[in-house]
Amino acid sequence: MSFVEIENVSLRYKPQGDEEGTLAVEDLNLSVEKGSFVAVVGPSGCGKSSLMKLATGLNFPTSGKVTVAGQDVHGPVSITGMAFQNPVMLPWRLTRDNIMLPLEVVEPHRRTFRRDKAANRERVDALLASVGLEGQGSKYPWQLSGGMQQRASLCRALIHEPELLMLDEPFGALDAFTREELWQVIRDLHAERKFTTILVTHDLREAVFLADKVFVMSARPGRVIVERDVDLPRPRDIDLTYEKSFGDIVQELRSHIAKARE
Amino acid sequence: MTKTRSIDWIKAAPWLATIGLFVIWELACLVFQIPWFILPAPTRVAYAAWEFGPALWNNSLQTLWTTLSGFALAIVFGLFLGLFIGWDRRIYAALYPLMIGFNSIPKVAVVPILVLWFGTGWIPAVLTAFLISFFPIVVNVATGLATIEPEMEDVLRALGAKKLDIMTKVGIPRSMPYFFGSLKVAITLAFIGSVLSETIAANSGVGHMMLTAQSNFEVPLVFACLIALAIEGIGMYAIMSWVEVRMTGWAHRSGFNR
Structure with missing residues (x-):
C-alpha cells in the first residue's frame, strides 16, 4: 500500500448564502509511494490547495477515502510538515x-x-x-x-x-536565482532524509527538476488527468534543466496543461 | 568644521508651535482689545491658575484619579471581552452589532441614568470613563485575533494544535500591538468621559470646577481649567504611546515611530 492514498475523492465546500458550494475536486485518485517526491501541477483554481488540505486532514472528503501511512484520515495528520508561498x-x-x-x-x-x-x-x-x-x-x-x-x-x-512534507508553491514569490538555489536545498534535504513529499506548483521546470512523478490536474473540479514518471537520474544537477531530455518532459506537461485549460 | 552643533528641528517643533500659539493668542488679545470675559489673554489665564493653584491642583488630581480608574476597568473588561469576541467567528458575528449599537449611544445621554442609579459624585464619572473607553480596546483586540493568517492556522492545526494553542501562541501575541495601540485612543476617551460626567453631576474634579467658575463669571479660571485638562491629556497620551512602543517593539520596525 502506498504512503498516501487518495481514492475517488470529491470535495465540495460548504454553500455560502444562495450559491451552491464549490466542487473543488471530483473523483480524484492519487497515490504516493513512501519516500518519493511527487509534484502536482495544473491550471490555477484546479483544487491543488484542496488536495493539500485533504492530505493533511484539515478538510475531509465529501465522498471517497484518504489514507496516510496506512491510516484513514479523520483529523489532522501530525506527521506532516507544511510550507507555503507566504513564509508566515x-x-x-x-x-x-x-x-x-x-x-x-x-x-x-x-x-x-x-x-x-x-x-x-x-x-x-x-x-x-x-x-x-x-x-x-x-x-x-x-x-x-x-x-x-x-x-x-x-x-x-x-x-x-x-514523514510527509507538503509544499504549496513554496518558491512562487522568489526571484529566479533564489528559486533555483532553493530547489537544490530541498533536493539535498530530500536525498538525505527521504521524507515523502507532495509539491504543489505552477512551475513545470520546478516539478520536473524535483519530482519522481508529476500529476497533472484538470480545471475545476480537479481530477488527475495525467500521471508522468520523471525517470531522470539522481542526483540531478541544475544544468540538467537546460538539457533536451528535461525540456522534452516540460514541453509534454505543458501541452497537457494547455489541453486541461480548454 | 564650522558647524559643530545643529538644532534638532523635529524635537524643537512641538515646543515652538505651542509657544507660538500662546504668543499669537496674547498678541491677538492685545491688538484687538478683546475683553477678558470673552477671551482672556494667556497671561491672565496663567494668573488665574496661580491664584486658584491649590484648588486647581486638587481637582486635577481628582479628575486624573477618576479617569485612570475608569481606564483600568476598561482595560480589564475590554481585554477579556475582546478575547472572547475574537475567539470564534460566531461569537464575533453575534456580538459585533450589539457593540456598535452600544457605542453609538452618546454617553452624555447615559450619565443621567448613572446618576439615577449611583447618585452624583465620583461613581458616575468613573463609569462614564469606563463605558466610553472600553470599545476601542475590545474592537482592536478582537481584530488582532480575527486576522490570524490562515496559513499559520493551517500549519498549527495540521500538527494537532487546539484552539487554545493557536490563541496563546499566535492570536494573543499578535493582538498585542492592536491592544497597546488602542490604549492611546482609550485613555483620551476615558478622559473625555470623566470630565463630561463631572460637568453634569459631580462635586469635585476639573469638570465641576469649570462649571462653578463659569457660573461665578471667572472666565480666566475656566480657561485655566481647559489648559489643565489639555496638559493632563497630553501627559496620559504620551505615557500610553511610550508603553506601546516599549511593549511591542517588533511591530514598530519601520523606524517611523522611533
Whole structure:
C-alpha cells in the first residue's frame, strides 16, 4: 500500500448564502509511494490547495477515502510538515523560536519541550546550517531576506521530522536565482532524509527538476488527468534543466496543461 | 568644521508651535482689545491658575484619579471581552452589532441614568470613563485575533494544535500591538468621559470646577481649567504611546515611530 492514498475523492465546500458550494475536486485518485517526491501541477483554481488540505486532514472528503501511512484520515495528520508561498513567520519570535513552534505543539515533543530546550536549540541550529542559514537563528524573521525567510519556513516544516512534507508553491514569490538555489536545498534535504513529499506548483521546470512523478490536474473540479514518471537520474544537477531530455518532459506537461485549460 | 552643533528641528517643533500659539493668542488679545470675559489673554489665564493653584491642583488630581480608574476597568473588561469576541467567528458575528449599537449611544445621554442609579459624585464619572473607553480596546483586540493568517492556522492545526494553542501562541501575541495601540485612543476617551460626567453631576474634579467658575463669571479660571485638562491629556497620551512602543517593539520596525 502506498504512503498516501487518495481514492475517488470529491470535495465540495460548504454553500455560502444562495450559491451552491464549490466542487473543488471530483473523483480524484492519487497515490504516493513512501519516500518519493511527487509534484502536482495544473491550471490555477484546479483544487491543488484542496488536495493539500485533504492530505493533511484539515478538510475531509465529501465522498471517497484518504489514507496516510496506512491510516484513514479523520483529523489532522501530525506527521506532516507544511510550507507555503507566504513564509508566515511570527514577527515577535526569533527565527529560531519560530522554527521551534511545531515542537511546542506536536506530540510527543510537546510534553518534553521545556526539558529538551537545549537539545532542541541544537537541532534547530543544525537544520538552519543545512539550508544555508548558519548562525541566522538569533535574528528576527523580518531581518532576513525573502529567500532566507522561505528557507526558515522549510526548517519549521521539517523540525519535527515529519514523514510527509507538503509544499504549496513554496518558491512562487522568489526571484529566479533564489528559486533555483532553493530547489537544490530541498533536493539535498530530500536525498538525505527521504521524507515523502507532495509539491504543489505552477512551475513545470520546478516539478520536473524535483519530482519522481508529476500529476497533472484538470480545471475545476480537479481530477488527475495525467500521471508522468520523471525517470531522470539522481542526483540531478541544475544544468540538467537546460538539457533536451528535461525540456522534452516540460514541453509534454505543458501541452497537457494547455489541453486541461480548454 | 564650522558647524559643530545643529538644532534638532523635529524635537524643537512641538515646543515652538505651542509657544507660538500662546504668543499669537496674547498678541491677538492685545491688538484687538478683546475683553477678558470673552477671551482672556494667556497671561491672565496663567494668573488665574496661580491664584486658584491649590484648588486647581486638587481637582486635577481628582479628575486624573477618576479617569485612570475608569481606564483600568476598561482595560480589564475590554481585554477579556475582546478575547472572547475574537475567539470564534460566531461569537464575533453575534456580538459585533450589539457593540456598535452600544457605542453609538452618546454617553452624555447615559450619565443621567448613572446618576439615577449611583447618585452624583465620583461613581458616575468613573463609569462614564469606563463605558466610553472600553470599545476601542475590545474592537482592536478582537481584530488582532480575527486576522490570524490562515496559513499559520493551517500549519498549527495540521500538527494537532487546539484552539487554545493557536490563541496563546499566535492570536494573543499578535493582538498585542492592536491592544497597546488602542490604549492611546482609550485613555483620551476615558478622559473625555470623566470630565463630561463631572460637568453634569459631580462635586469635585476639573469638570465641576469649570462649571462653578463659569457660573461665578471667572472666565480666566475656566480657561485655566481647559489648559489643565489639555496638559493632563497630553501627559496620559504620551505615557500610553511610550508603553506601546516599549511593549511591542517588533511591530514598530519601520523606524517611523522611533
